[in-house]
Amino acid sequence: MSAVSEIAARKEVIVCAGAGGVGKTTVAAAVGLRAAAEGKKVAVLTIDPARRLATSLGLKELGNDPSRVSPRRFSSAGIDMRGELYAMMLDTKSTFDEVVMRYAPSDEQAETILANRLYRNIAGTLSGTQEYMAMEKLYELHAAGGYDLIVIDTPPTRNALDFLDAPRRMTDFLDSRVLKWLILPYTRAGGGIFRMANAAATTFLRVVKRIVGSEVLQDTAEFFANLQGMYDGFKQRAREVAQLLQSDATSFIVVTSPAADSVAEATFFSSRLNEAGLPFGALVVNRVHPRLGDPIAVRPRVLQRLERGDGEERLLAKLLDNYEAFMRVVSLEEKNLAALARRVPKHCWVRVPYLEREAVDLPGLWAVSEQLFDGPADA
Amino acid sequence: MELDDFLGPRIIIVSGKGGVGKTTVSAALAIVAARRGRKVCITEVDRKGTLAKLFDSEPLTYEPSEMSPNVWGIHIEPGDALAEYLDVQYHMKRISWVFTTTHFLDIITTTAPGFKDILVLGKVWYLEQGRTRSAVKHSFDNVIVDAPAAGHMLSFLESPKGLTDALRVGPIRRQAEWLVDMVTDPHRTKVHLVTLPEEMPVIETLETSEALRRRLGIRSGAIFVNAVYSELLSKQERSLLAEIRSAGRTAELAKVAARVGLDLEEEDVDALVGYERFLEARRSIQARHLRALRRGTEEPVVTLPFLFSAGLALPDIETLADALEKEIEAL
Numbered sequence: 001m002s003a004v005s006e007i008a009a010r011k012e013v014i015v016c017a018g019a020g021g022v023g024k025t026t027v028a029a030a031v032g033l034r035a036a037a038e039g040k041k042v043a044v045l046t047i048d049p050a051r052r053l054a055t056s057l058g059l060k061e062l063g064n065d066p067s068r069v070s071p072r073r074f075s076s077a078g079i080d081m082r083g084e085l086y087a088m089m090l091d092t093k094s095t096f097d098e099v100v101m102r103y104a105p106s107d108e109q110a111e112t113i114l115a116n117r118l119y120r121n122i123a124g125t126l127s128g129t130q131e132y133m134a135m136e137k138l139y140e141l142h143a144a145g146g147y148d149l150i151v152i153d154t155p156p157t158r159n160a161l162d163f164l165d166a167p168r169r170m171t172d173f174l175d176s177r178v179l180k181w182l183i184l185p186y187t188r189a190g191g192g193i194f195r196m197a198n199a200a201a202t203t204f205l206r207v208v209k210r211i212v213g214s215e216v217l218q219d220t221a222e223f224f225a226n227l228q229g230m231y232d233g234f235k236q237r238a239r240e241v242a243q244l245l246q247s248d249a250t251s252f253i254v255v256t257s258p259a260a261d262s263v264a265e266a267t268f269f270s271s272r273l274n275e276a277g278l279p280f281g282a283l284v285v286n287r288v289h290p291r292l293g294d295p296i297a298v299r300p301r302v303l304q305r306l307e308r309g310d311g312e313e314r315l316l317a318k319l320l321d322n323y324e325a326f327m328r329v330v331s332l333e334e335k336n337l338a339a340l341a342r343r344v345p346k347h348c349w350v351r352v353p354y355l356e357r358e359a360v361d362l363p364g365l366w367a368v369s370e371q372l373f374d375g376p377a378d379a
Numbered sequence: 380m381e382l383d384d385f386l387g388p389r390i391i392i393v394s395g396k397g398g399v400g401k402t403t404v405s406a407a408l409a410i411v412a413a414r415r416g417r418k419v420c421i422t423e424v425d426r427k428g429t430l431a432k433l434f435d436s437e438p439l440t441y442e443p444s445e446m447s448p449n450v451w452g453i454h455i456e457p458g459d460a461l462a463e464y465l466d467v468q469y470h471m472k473r474i475s476w477v478f479t480t481t482h483f484l485d486i487i488t489t490t491a492p493g494f495k496d497i498l499v500l501g502k503v504w505y506l507e508q509g510r511t512r513s514a515v516k517h518s519f520d521n522v523i524v525d526a527p528a529a530g531h532m533l534s535f536l537e538s539p540k541g542l543t544d545a546l547r548v549g550p551i552r553r554q555a556e557w558l559v560d561m562v563t564d565p566h567r568t569k570v571h572l573v574t575l576p577e578e579m580p581v582i583e584t585l586e587t588s589e590a591l592r593r594r595l596g597i598r599s600g601a602i603f604v605n606a607v608y609s610e611l612l613s614k615q616e617r618s619l620l621a622e623i624r625s626a627g628r629t630a631e632l633a634k635v636a637a638r639v640g641l642d643l644e645e646e647d648v649d650a651l652v653g654y655e656r657f658l659e660a661r662r663s664i665q666a667r668h669l670r671a672l673r674r675g676t677e678e679p680v681v682t683l684p685f686l687f688s689a690g691l692a693l694p695d696i697e698t699l700a701d702a703l704e705k706e707i708e709a710l
Binding site for chain 1: 396397398399429465469471482483485486487494577578579611612615616619620631632635636638639640641643646647649650651652653654655657658660661664687688691
């Protein structure tokens with residue numbers, strides 16, 4: 001039993017994390033697909049703006065609530081689907097809307113915020129918003145309890161760790177001194193407190209005004225002043241999300257490619273998971289070049305003779321050359337992975353070799369899931 | 380195409396989705412330029428470290444440093460760019476504690492979305508104009524921007540335009556206009572895209588190229604396709620191998636080897652033939668995506684070889700630079 005199939009069988013939440021371009025989305029979708037096929041009701045939540053999952057699952061548009069992948073798709077792909085698979089792509093803006101409506105002290109205030117000119121921008125640019133909203137949606141789906149398993153694909157952050165800190169980063173920002181200075185003139189009528197506030201606030205406001213202009217500054221300050229009553233709700237939720245992620249119900253799959261930089265990131269990430277008390281479940285090494293044999297020692301002189309020889313000899317020379325090149329890649333990949341091997345116990349490793357079929361449709365995803373669930377444990 | 384023409388626009392933006400090898404292509408382009416006696420600066424925007432490691436040099440900072448002859452590098456941190464911007468525009472020195480306040484940049488970018496990107500582009504503009512923060516003056520023939528991932532890159536390039544629309548008045552408006560001029564002038568800026576011969580990267584590249592044209596009026600330059608497996612066997616050799624294989628005579632290869640004194644076991648022969656099969660399977664997948672790419676774009680498509688050495692050191696970059704020179708001259 002592979003590490004992936006083990007956590008898919010026992011856990012309620014699986015978080016796939018890793019550097020960009022290593023195939024997180026594919027792994028998340030393949031895990032969800034297989035768990036659903038085995039009889040579970042599964043939701044796959046993806047954040048990738050490339051809509052890769054949507055394509056893989058044959059969905060044109062994924063809504064901000066999971067929608068069921070039609071059972072017919074599985075039968076026509078030859079997949080025996082015993083459970084149900086749902087998929088959704090996170091829409092940061094709609095999730096933010098829902099959050100505002102939930103935490104605003106009054107409907108009027110919610111309306112004011114949603115109607116604010118800046119709001120649209122803030123949903124996209126405020127530090128950590130996308131990650132916060134992903135966690136928010138994950139928590140909401142889990143709390144509602146409609147699924148046996150939720151698989152989430154983390155945002156394509158530059159750094160795989162960003163999303164772990166995101167809720168805190170966002171609440172830190174909302175709590176920050178500079179933000180208080182920004183909204184100070186708008187929180188107390190008459191500005192009495194503002195006068196008292198030190199020269200620091202004044203300097204700060206002067207600099208910001210210089211850069212963005214007074215009109216924009218005022219809009220922003222008003223917006224954040226309106227948002228004020230909701231911070232406690234945000235923070236409370238961030239704590240709940242952290243608890244869920246640290247709980248026994250959750251497991252993390254770290255996805256990497258055998259390339260040196262993504263291995264470095266995965267190594268760092270797995271130690272960070274450890275420090276943060278987050279449950280590590282499996283390491284998936286994606287797109288590995290397969291090892292087909294042992295090194296063949298060929299003396300250069302022999303190779304030269306073959307290259308000068310007849311058709312069959314030249315063919316053999318090229319095959320030997322090609323073989324040597326692939327063996328070089330294989331051993332380089334092994335070398336890259338060695339650092340991780342020291343950190344991650346053998347039984348947690350799952351390797352997914354380059355497959356002859358790409359994981360861009362259901363049969364392709366299924367082939368990946370077979371590697372993830374049934375592939376040989378690391379030899 | 381003449382290499383000097385290719386390197387004509389001073390600013391060369393290299394973009395693509397994460398993991399496609401933007402940094403390697405940026406570095407190889409820099410080598411190509413340096414070989415022609417041009418002084419080049421690669422700007423690292425997205426993440427720190429890879430570039431310096433490639434050139435086996437010290438980590439890059441906000442001050443240009445020479446990584447190899449004529450190839451310079453700089454790491455643009457938005458906070459540094461902001462400090463320089465305030466200094467140049469408003470004569471505000473960094474002494475102000477304000478810049479070091481946590482979340483200061485957050486506030487600014489929240490109030491003026493895209494501002495962070497503008498700061499970075501602004502720094503590129505300073506470099507184009509030959510301005511640096513220190514007393515040392517540089518005049519770069521090319522500034523190569525190892526740009527953020529494709530999705531983000533559009534908003535990166537759109538940021539000045541977005542600002543000029545959003546902030547109808549206001550202090551950054553004028554600077555934003557200069558930047559719009561800079562990125563949309565084909566004589567000053569060229570945007571090249573990097574991709575892989577795989578389904579999603581190809582689709583995204585075509586989308587990005589189209590969006591650049593539609594939303595910014597920019598025609599992308601070349602589309603570089605990284606990690607393309609080269610052809611191994613000639614047509615004749617392929618049919619010879621097919622013949623041997625279909626007749627179940629692969630063991631004969633061991634006999635051929637024995638003739639030159641090479642001892643091959645049956646497993647060895649299987650593995651030899653196995654990697655050829657693997658290569659062909661990968662090549663036919665790649666060929667399909669390359670066809671889709673070429674069908675979908677009018678821009679020149681430049682393929683770069685798969686490096687069996689994993690491309691993480693200078694010799695690999697030199698190899699890629701050789702390939703680039705040949706490919707560009709053939710355009």
